[in-house]
């Protein structure tokens with residue numbers, strides 16, 4: 460049975476510059492890494508090291524109060540400071556600075572690898588928590604907590620390899636290069652959670668990855684289902700992927716687990732594999748560096764905490780002036796003004812766009828009431844009405860327009876012929892409603 464989701468758009472994929480490039484090491488390892496003392500949920504972490512300490516790769520260096528989040532050294536070397544550093548989302552944060560000794564010495568306290576047959580739910584949750592794994596598709600939610608909520612309550616585990624953001628191919632390459640490990644882990648996770656099936660979802664245009672997965676599945680007697688779907692943004696959003704796979708709609712304010720599904724990004728599944736079967740904490744991730752302004756677009760395997768500038772140096776810098784630099788892709792990425800900000804667990808891409816590539820470039824006009832933003836919104840919102848309420852300074856009209864349900868996909872801004880920055884306006888409306896706007 461095939462299902463679809465409402466709305467969405469078809470931006471040009473722009474993936475041709477990196478999709479054939481294997482994930483490569485940085486040409487020069489970072490001299491220093493900066494590990495922010497904050498989890499993906501804006502929660503403060505407590506340092507477990509001090510300046511002068513020596514650390515090894517995978518050693519815990521900061522832990523949250525509830526032990527739900529841990530940060531590990533991504534290089535071996537010496538802690539030189541705990542000081543402020545720029546952060547793409549939060550402005551400035553306190554970070555542990557480690558000077559890299561270039562030895563990549565693994566942590567002597569690293570746990571023993573498990574074998575799949577040994578795995579119990581308790582062991583799974585403990586290992587995922589200790590490895591500091593959080594949602595690597597950008598949510599930053601602690602994965603152990605997500606799995607705990609899902610245990611015994613879901614019938615379907617969805618591995619999200621849709622990667623519908625233009626330019627970004629890091630997940631595609633990871634799936635292509637590590638499909639055996641990802642499939643084994645998906646099957647093991649489904650069993651541990653009590654789910655009846657594991658479904659790996661990717662877009663049909665990712666042919667090489669589809670072939671690699673099909674080959675593996677033939678050998679492993681098909682314990683994971685492969686679902687290839689037509690390219691449509693934002694298929695990779697949790698609610699939209701659940702609906703596409705199962706036909707179940709996640710109601711506003713609810714989670715996939717409320718309709719018996721759990722969704723894990725493919726990079727998160729790979730990180731779980733490393734934690735369970737290699738004894739490795741989350742210290743590295745794949746990042747796509749692309750965009751028309753980049754000299755040699757590539758996929759890189761990057762120690763967390765590496766300054767974004769070092770990534771740019773590894774791709775030969777810029778070949779022309781970038782009109783916009785984004786952390787992430789052009790639909791959901793955050794504009795960056797300081798490349799000293801470090802790679803974090805949720806960083807999947809650095810995208811440097813030329814003027815002609817930049818979305819929304821050109822003169823802004825007034826709303827022409829075309830309704831395109833309403834047709835494109837996968838959450839059934841009316842961004843034009845939200846825009847109007849803000850323009851007319853009538854915040855009391857906002858709550859009934861439900862900006863809180865927005866998933867920040869950017870489809871409305873993408874289709875708007877008047878080039879109104881609708882996503883930013885909906886975000887502003889969200890903040891106003893949180894501060895206490897009332898229905899008229």
Ligand code: SF4
Nearest residue numbers: 836865866868869871
């Ligand atoms: S209002 Fe939010 S959910 Fe709807 S299209 Fe715009 S960004 Fe996406």
Ligand code: SF4
Nearest residue numbers: 826827829830832875
């Ligand atoms: S897409 Fe832009 S111009 Fe069209 S209705 Fe929405 S806000 Fe107005």
